[in-house]
Amino acid sequence: DFMNALQEVRPAFGVSEEELEMCIQSGILKFSPHIDHILKEGHLFMEQVRTSAKTPLVSVLLHGPPCAGKTALAATIAMSSEFPFIKLLSPDSMVGFNEASKVAYISKVFMDSYKSPMSVIVVDNIERLLDWVPIGPRFSNSVLQTLMVLLRKQPPKGNRLLIIATTTERSVLAQMDLLLSFDYKIGVPNIMNTQELSNLLKGLQAFSDTDRHHILGELESVTLGDRINVGVKRVLNFVEAARQDTDIPGRFVEMMADAVAEGSVN
Amino acid sequence: DFMNALQEVRPAFGVSEEELEMCIQSGILKFSPHIDHILKEGHLFMEQVRTSAKTPLVSVLLHGPPCAGKTALAATIAMSSEFPFIKLLSPDSMVGFNEASKVAYISKVFMDSYKSPMSVIVVDNIERLLDWVPIGPRFSNSVLQTLMVLLRKQPPKGNRLLIIATTTERSVLAQMDLLLSFDYKIGVPNIMNTQELSNLLKGLQAFSDTDRHHILGELESVTLGDRINVGVKRVLNFVEAARQDTDIPGRFVEMMADAVAEGSVN
Amino acid sequence: DFMNALQEVRPAFGVSEEELEMCIQSGILKFSPHIDHILKEGHLFMEQVRTSAKTPLVSVLLHGPPCAGKTALAATIAMSSEFPFIKLLSPDSMVGFNEASKVAYISKVFMDSYKSPMSVIVVDNIERLLDWVPIGPRFSNSVLQTLMVLLRKQPPKGNRLLIIATTTERSVLAQMDLLLSFDYKIGVPNIMNTQELSNLLKGLQAFSDTDRHHILGELESVTLGDRINVGVKRVLNFVEAARQDTDIPGRFVEMMADAVAEGSVN
Amino acid sequence: DFMNALQEVRPAFGVSEEELEMCIQSGILKFSPHIDHILKEGHLFMEQVRTSAKTPLVSVLLHGPPCAGKTALAATIAMSSEFPFIKLLSPDSMVGFNEASKVAYISKVFMDSYKSPMSVIVVDNIERLLDWVPIGPRFSNSVLQTLMVLLRKQPPKGNRLLIIATTTERSVLAQMDLLLSFDYKIGVPNIMNTQELSNLLKGLQAFSDTDRHHILGELESVTLGDRINVGVKRVLNFVEAARQDTDIPGRFVEMMADAVAEGSVN
Amino acid sequence: DFMNALQEVRPAFGVSEEELEMCIQSGILKFSPHIDHILKEGHLFMEQVRTSAKTPLVSVLLHGPPCAGKTALAATIAMSSEFPFIKLLSPDSMVGFNEASKVAYISKVFMDSYKSPMSVIVVDNIERLLDWVPIGPRFSNSVLQTLMVLLRKQPPKGNRLLIIATTTERSVLAQMDLLLSFDYKIGVPNIMNTQELSNLLKGLQAFSDTDRHHILGELESVTLGDRINVGVKRVLNFVEAARQDTDIPGRFVEMMADAVAEGSVN
Amino acid sequence: DFMNALQEVRPAFGVSEEELEMCIQSGILKFSPHIDHILKEGHLFMEQVRTSAKTPLVSVLLHGPPCAGKTALAATIAMSSEFPFIKLLSPDSMVGFNEASKVAYISKVFMDSYKSPMSVIVVDNIERLLDWVPIGPRFSNSVLQTLMVLLRKQPPKGNRLLIIATTTERSVLAQMDLLLSFDYKIGVPNIMNTQELSNLLKGLQAFSDTDRHHILGELESVTLGDRINVGVKRVLNFVEAARQDTDIPGRFVEMMADAVAEGSVN
Ligand SMILES: Nc1ncnc2c1ncn2[C@@H]1O[C@H](COP(=O)(O)OP(=O)(O)OP(=O)(O)O)[C@@H](O)[C@H]1O
Ligand SMILES: Nc1ncnc2c1ncn2[C@@H]1O[C@H](COP(=O)(O)OP(=O)(O)OP(=O)(O)O)[C@@H](O)[C@H]1O
Ligand SMILES: Nc1ncnc2c1ncn2[C@@H]1O[C@H](COP(=O)(O)OP(=O)(O)OP(=O)(O)O)[C@@H](O)[C@H]1O
Numbered sequence A, B, C, D, E, F: 001d002f003m004n005a006l007q008e009v010r011p012a013f014g015v016s017e018e019e020l021e022m023c024i025q026s027g028i029l030k031f032s033p034h035i036d037h038i039l040k041e042g043h044l045f046m047e048q049v050r051t052s053a054k055t056p057l058v059s060v061l062l063h064g065p066p067c068a069g070k071t072a073l074a075a076t077i078a079m080s081s082e083f084p085f086i087k088l089l090s091p092d093s094m095v096g097f098n099e100a101s102k103v104a105y106i107s108k109v110f111m112d113s114y115k116s117p118m119s120v121i122v123v124d125n126i127e128r129l130l131d132w133v134p135i136g137p138r139f140s141n142s143v144l145q146t147l148m149v150l151l152r153k154q155p156p157k158g159n160r161l162l163i164i165a166t167t168t169e170r171s172v173l174a175q176m177d178l179l180l181s182f183d184y185k186i187g188v189p190n191i192m193n194t195q196e197l198s199n200l201l202k203g204l205q206a207f208s209d210t211d212r213h214h215i216l217g218e219l220e221s222v223t224l225g226d227r228i229n230v231g232v233k234r235v236l237n238f239v240e241a242a243r244q245d246t247d248i249p250g251r252f253v254e255m256m257a258d259a260v261a262e263g264s265v266n
């Protein structure tokens, strides 16, 4: 019965809960209105799975540049569902696996999810699961085909599944026809301008207000504008590195300026 | 004898019956005259296999865009035959199989069918069975060659077989010379205009007449015309997702408009 | 001694006889003088093997479009030889074989033939034995090399062998240098015009004379001429399918017209 | 001692003698002065191996078009040496071998030859040993590398080895850098004109003088000249095939004319 | 507890200490201010790992031309950290390993590091770990994907890891998207001009002051300028080779001039 | 201790001594001053290894056209060192090895050398060790990577190693980045003109002075100049082959002229 089924899958849930929490180590700072929009969209699809018997399978892709916060947002949506089965499917757990083992592991996670009345699977960093490299290009076609089928395969009668995937390589997935396998796609943007950076630093409480104003001013004068286009994860890293220097704000501005320059080149 | 032979294959039939029914979860809504035409053609080829001793093997390909309803139509034709052996051959049952296992599984299904006096096999989603990916391009040549031979291999004397396959990649199959292995091809179109969409929504009883008129009007004004070109499966999905929103018709129009725009880009 | 040797190989003969007969299910209808010419050429090479000790190995390739009747003609020539060892080597018997098994199976058939004083081997559908696909292109080089050597390898002293092969891919075999391995090549044409179609339908006794005239007239008016270029096997199939319709001649004309159009596009 | 060493290798010799004789089934007909020139060159290199202690390894390549008589000439030179170890290394003995087995077999033959004070190895049809096919192109690199090393590897002190190889693909071997591994190269031409054809037919005693003159006249008038360019093996085959026809000279002229036309196209 | 954990990993440390010392056989000569800058940057990132709980994983790439001193500098930074776990991951320890063994070995080193509260891993000569070769190009995608994941995989809660990698192929790593996996990149330059060469020779005490001045003068006159662009490791090698000659300074100038010429061609 | 260590490796030395002597069967004839220059350079690097503790590993590449005498010169330098461990690493000893066995064998030889205080390894014919073929191109990347690492891997503390490699494919090695792994490169030229050929023939004492003058005169008149560009090994072979002819000088001139013509085409 339902209660026993829950029991059976609960332990798996517990494990991934910890893993998912590690993905949100620095919390979700609402540096722009996009963040709330993404979380709301995620909520809607989660509700569709919970309530609509006609669509027992819904899949969503979060795509955006490296370090934009995709994994943290996917983990946040997944954990908010409170479904009895919540699982993180990540390349981190498959280090050293060969293609066949990856396929087996991925299939196993989906088979496990089919036993629960309601499940979420976070498929993190799809291009890494696929062993994607632009030289060649090369990738694991057997992992790709497995994902393509699993993204469209209905759970057994009565059970339901939400799949949230993340990627930095939306156009690659399009070339692979993998994009067609997703019901919905949501973009996750970088920190785009000094206003958003200001919001983030405020949320972080990393600098005094004076220092923050000084930093933003310096940055704008060095980069000749307010455009940033750097991922939230990198900014958080720069804050920590700068702390080791004697001139903390100066070092932070230097690192930010380098990253802005890099980004505007690409 | 015949009765025993039937007995032997009956159980296999039962299993696939359930699988095939799952393919028609939302029924067949006759939103355009094409739907009836397709079913009638399917009926004719089924009759050819049932009655003509000179052509014990007939193969038909249903091709069309993603989500157009190909699998549901193939399943409907297959089930209507009431042949003693009816089998769904789908990538869903081969998750995690390597090439050799796929070839063995496919061959086994055909060998099984040869034991029944009259059989239908639905070969669903051929491009996925072939592990097709446009980058490279790559695909399983051993699965392809197996299908090429099985599509032309006569069942043993006295027995007969109808093969109904589906694909979204007609031109790829042509490049592979696989199209030549089919006796007949039938196109399955998307929902092409607001008139057909209206028929579908009426059949679904998802909205009140007022809402439906409102939706179609909104959609035509947003998309600047009556062209739709979206698969029936996606439309059914949008209806369910929109239901989770506070403004159901508004959300449905938004999703449809996005899908129409996407389709006209490609 | 000779009688015992015969005994030893006879059973193999029996098996292939049935298989070869299945290839001529609808007989050989002499819809054009080409048919007799092909059979006579086949007879000459068979006689060369039977009587000339200096050329113990002769190989012939029947090439032509799909469904032209290549296999039926090869089977007819082979069976007419009444050699003690007659064997059909066809992709149908190697479904699910990997490359190594194919090579082993093919070699085995030739080794078996070497034990008989006079043998015929029909190597049917060479491009399928080679797992040929134009995308790539890909094919089994180990099967190709095996055939190249076996097509030129002399049987042991005193024994003789006729090899009759069929293919739809003459130009591919040329690119592979496989054409060079054949001593002789014979073309097998499609049904080329309404006169030949008329001969065929007469031979089939599928329609009354009135219907036949009506059909040919309709067809010429729809296709704007007398050119047909459709394989005999397809025409026989259309006759059977049309029989399931209420308007048999109408349906037959429709199918033929489609096939004529298809052929003139390619 | 020497006598025992001879004993040890003698049996191997016996086996290949029969195989080599089968390569010269129709003898060597001296239809042009080239034939004697080739045999003399072969003799010189054989003498170099027999008498010069400073060059214990000599390798010669016979190259020419298909059916030109390369194998028969190589076999003739090899057998004339009367060395205690004479071996034919031919694709015919490696049907169904995989790459590793081929490499092992080839190496074994060379290792065996190293035990004899004087050896000849005929490496027949190198492109077939290499599994060469122009599509791709593909070939067995491990067989190629093995041959490259063995063609340059000195036999143990005191022992000597002559290697005679044949190929139709001189330019391919050049692209592979395999040509560099041969000390000497000798071309083997086709029958080039009606004069040489006349010499051959005379040698064969296949036609009366009247018939022969008639044939040559007919052929020149059909092909508009005296150019032939057809391999001796094909001509011998045509003679045998023509014999099955009622009009023997007519059929022979027809076949020759086709072959001449084919040759002038390529 | 902490002390035991240390005990457990200490032996591993000891082993690599010796290996790392071998990388700095000729010490670090400060021939230019860059050397100190590089060491200071390395120190900062090491401090970030030691003190910041928010960024438990930091990765740095040292890139520069062959022989520039990358390995020696990476080893110096690593050893200065005095972390309980310090490990050199180098192609030298994986000679003869196949891809799977390399992946297993690399993974093992990282798993071991995760057991220590603070660790440094020097990943030396990444392009060699990847079996990179520009012809093809070819490389081990499984090693690449393993590194990509490990460079981003967080150590378990509470533990921290600094990764210092070296490469001569920065642009190749960029094409592979591997550059994105590094938090920071530091360039390591060649000896760029005669001034820096002079500093190096002084530090080495290899020549008398007179000889040194003479050498630099000669070199400038031969190479028509003060540009050098040769790696420190090569210069040290030339000093040793020149010592075997009778004219030591002359030979050294000759070798340096050749190297300068080579460098200015590339 | 040292004496025991020597004992341990001595047997290995003995074996290769014989192999290395076989590489210099016809001695080293000093037909041009280049020969002495090459031997002296080799001596210098050998001395560097013997005396300089700072550079325990030195690698030299001898490159030049086929048959130029590369292997004989490498063997001569190696044997002159009288180091306790001298080993020839040649494709001849790896006939029939697969990639993994080659890698294992090569690694073993280096590991063995590390046990000796002073070692020389001759890595002969690198392109053949790499299974190089220009079609594709193809080569063994695992052998290449193994060599790349071993050419740079330091022997254990206190031990020293000189590596002398030979190749005809310098530019290929450059494309593979393998050239970067060598400390020094030395070119080995062909016999370039009739003056050098005269020196060689004199050294050989193969012809009387009159014959030699006659030969050189003839050759210059046939080739219209004094340019030769043929490898010493080929010339020595021609001398032996010509000896089998009745007109020895005439045959020698003919063979030389052909070789000169061939060389000037390439
Ligand atoms: N608004 C936000 N959105 C996402 N992450 C945030 C936000 N605010 C703070 N963070 C923190 O930023 C980090 C985002 O890192 P995350 O790994 O999710 O990025 P990512 O885009 O998945 O990176 P990658 O491209 O490497 O996969 C997390 O530690 C998270 O706690
Ligand atoms: N007229 C119709 N034709 C087909 N399907 C219909 C029709 N009306 C409603 N449906 C429903 O629409 C869905 C069609 O989905 P189906 O899987 O057959 O599409 P598909 O073209 O096979 O998609 P895919 O490209 O993903 O394979 C089914 O649930 C079916 O019940
Ligand atoms: N004149 C004819 N020549 C050949 N086949 C004929 C002729 N008349 C009738 N037939 C019938 O037509 C069919 C020809 O089919 P067959 O399989 O030989 O064609 P095919 O060219 O081998 O096809 P494929 O290209 O698929 O291999 C057979 O059933 C045969 O009995």
Ligand SMILES: Nc1ncnc2c1ncn2[C@@H]1O[C@H](COP(=O)(O)OP(=O)(O)OP(=O)(O)O)[C@@H](O)[C@H]1O
Pocket: C152, D023, D024, D025, D026, D027, D028, D029, D030, D031, D035, D065, D066, D067, D068, D069, D070, D071, D072, D073, D125, D166, D168, D232, D233, D236
């Ligand atoms: N002058 C000749 N030279 C060579 N063969 C001759 C000559 N005269 C007659 N023959 C006969 O012609 C045949 C030549 O066939 P052979 O197999 O040697 O040709 P090939 O060039 O090796 O053919 P392939 O290209 O198929 O390997 C042999 O049967 C041989 O007895």
Ligand SMILES: Nc1ncnc2c1ncn2[C@@H]1O[C@H](COP(=O)(O)OP(=O)(O)OP(=O)(O)O)[C@@H](O)[C@H]1O
Pocket: E023, E024, E025, E026, E027, E028, E029, E030, E031, E035, E065, E066, E067, E068, E069, E070, E071, E072, E073, E125, E166, E168, E232, E233, E236, F152
């Ligand atoms: N300032 C310096 N920086 C680095 N190395 C130095 C310096 N001064 C002297 N050295 C010595 O120079 C050598 C540098 O060699 P190292 O192996 O580090 O170069 P590399 O750039 O890693 O070479 P490769 O490209 O082959 O990997 C070491 O022996 C080191 O002791």
Ligand SMILES: Nc1ncnc2c1ncn2[C@@H]1O[C@H](COP(=O)(O)OP(=O)(O)OP(=O)(O)O)[C@@H](O)[C@H]1O
Pocket: D152, F023, F024, F025, F026, F027, F028, F029, F030, F031, F035, F065, F066, F067, F068, F069, F070, F071, F072, F073, F125, F166, F168, F232, F233, F236
């Ligand atoms: N000056 C010389 N230099 C080198 N070899 C010489 C010289 N004089 C005579 N020889 C002889 O010439 C032969 C040179 O052959 P060797 O195998 O060394 O050439 P190689 O360049 O290595 O050929 P390959 O390109 O086939 O490897 C040896 O037998 C050697 O004894």
Ligand SMILES: [Mg+2]
Pocket: A070, A071, A072, A124, A125, A166
């Ligand atoms: Mg992520």
Ligand SMILES: [Mg+2]
Pocket: B070, B071, B072, B124, B125, B166
């Ligand atoms: Mg479908």
Ligand SMILES: [Mg+2]
Pocket: C070, C071, C072, C124, C125, C166
């Ligand atoms: Mg056929």
Ligand SMILES: [Mg+2]
Pocket: D070, D071, D072, D124, D125, D166
């Ligand atoms: Mg031959």
Ligand SMILES: [Mg+2]
Pocket: E070, E071, E072, E124, E125, E166
């Ligand atoms: Mg280094």
Ligand SMILES: [Mg+2]
Pocket: F070, F071, F072, F124, F125, F166
């Ligand atoms: Mg050599």
